[in-house]
Amino acid sequence: MYDMGTRERALALISQGHSLNSVSGQTGVSRAALRSWRERKEPLRSSGLPCPRCEETPRPPEDRAAYAYLLGLYLGDGCISQGPRGVHSLRIACADSWPGLVELCAEAVQRLRPDNRVCRVRSQGCQYVTCFSKHWPCLFPQHGPGRKHERRIVLEPWQREIVDARPWGFVRGLIHSDGCRMTNWTTRLVGGEPKRYEYPRYFFTNVSDDIRKLYTDTLDALGVEWRQANARNVSVARKASVALMDVHVGPKY
Known part of the structure; x- marks a missing residue:
């Protein structure tokens, strides 16, 4: 049996393109288990917290301070990747040189999705603050195919209201x-x-x-x-x- 943190870290590595052999060596999880997790039909976990953008009357996230900060991080060093059955992973790359930044990033992600586990996946010289949720594209509609600088980046009106309220x-x-x-x-x-x-x-x-x-x-x-x-x-x-x-x-x- 593997704990949820180990599963999330392993799936984050897989979503980044690491081979099953590589992930197995890094996490100690068998390739059979990794293959089962990768191909599973149910989400890794279901969150009891509803997405404010998916409600009958969509609304902005309540924690505007956390959202404004995380929006800046996402536009700079973040990406969203689609996983099995509509579950997406948000990844923010943070350099090991700035441990305080890693903590602030993880805190902001957790404040936005408090029912979802936030994990950290180490890489060469950095670590990826990662969280799985079906709702990251709802919260960051700038997500799309290709690199951010190759597509139009425009804030939605509700995002603009948050930035205007929390510009710093x-x-x-x-x-x-x-x-x-x-x-x-x-x-x-x-x-x-x-x-x-x-x-x-x-x-x-x-x-x-x-x-x-x-x-x-x-x-x-x-x-x-x-x-x-x-x-x-x-x-x-x-x-x-x-x-x-x-x-x-x-x-x-």
């Missing part, structure tokens, strides 16, 4: 996925001698024009000055704007 959570999720706080430097001549100056700045990097625009539109609404550093990078370097970002976002940890 959304920005924080985007920075925690595809952004960073770094120290930049430059030199100036002072009395004829070059002097080095260092200053903090925030970078956000994403190849999707739509996702970058969601980020910059939210910054505009918050009064944060930014500039397009290049085709993929958005920079926040003005002192007052960096100070504002430090209060509400801060560096990853």
